[in-house]
Amino acid sequence: MQDALNNAKSYMKPSEFEKKHNEAKDKSIQKLKITTNSKLKGIFILNAISAIEKKYANFRNINNKKPKPSPDEGRMALTVSVCSANFLEKKNWCDDTTRCDPYIKIFINNKVVIESKVYEDNQYPDIKETYLTDNFIHKNTPIKIEMWDSDNGNDDRMMDWHFDPATLLNKGGSDRKVENANCIDASLVWIPKE
Incomplete structure (x- = not known):
């Protein structure tokens, strides 16, 4: 030419x-x-x-031409539940006279997206939270779940769990973390970007 x-x-x-x-x-x-x-x-x-x-x-x-969406981008529905809440992170009992008062926080990309209510004096709380992302995220987006014992503003961390959607999907979409007799279940449904 x-x-x-x-x-x-x-x-x-x-x-x-x-x-x-x-x-x-x-x-x-x-x-x-x-x-x-x-x-x-x-x-x-x-x-x-x-x-x-x-x-x-x-x-x-x-x-x-519209670019093809990345198979690594999508939305997710994350469900987190607590199996047991017995000890603080330092292997101490939550309180001297009562059981733990657990609640959880879910972070996506270092931002709190859910904070559950407090379940007072409950070793086996019925904590179950589901979060659906508003925007598309990458499969490597960091997710963190923290479980805390509420103590009138002087809360103590019981455990935390760091993962990403790809890790959970590689385990069939669900997993469990047990630490110091504390237990959290997480399951994830991935909705690919079209």
């Missing part, structure tokens, strides 16, 4: 060719009106124009 443009240049004045070429480039595809004395020159120039039009048509088609 470059040869065709160079040959077309030789049949026109340089400033006229550059002006016509720039107009075609600026307006994507534009038919050039060229008057010539010879049929041969006209045919050659029309071939050059056709090549320019094809180039810009292909460029326009490439830019109008």
Whole structure:
């Protein structure tokens, strides 16, 4: 195509060719009106124009194509439940006279998305929280679940669990973490980006 443009240049004045070429480039595809004395020159120039039009048509088609979504992006529904809540992170009992008062926090990408209510004096709380992401996330987005013992503003962490959606999906979509007789279950449903 470059040869065709160079040959077309030789049949026109340089400033006229550059002006016509720039107009075609600026307006994507534009038919050039060229008057010539010879049929041969006209045919050659029309071939050059056709090549320019094809180039810009292909460029326009490439830019109008939507990129394919990444299979690693999607939305997720994460369900977290507590099996047992017995000890603080430092292997101590929660309170001297009562059982733990557990609650959980779910973080996605280091941002708290859910904080459950407190289940007072409950060793086996019925904590079950489900979170559906509003936006698309990557399968490697960090997720953290923390379980805490509520103590009137002086709360103590009981355990935490770090993972990402890919790790959970590789384990069949669910897993359990047990630490110091504390237990958390997590299950995940992945909805790929279409």
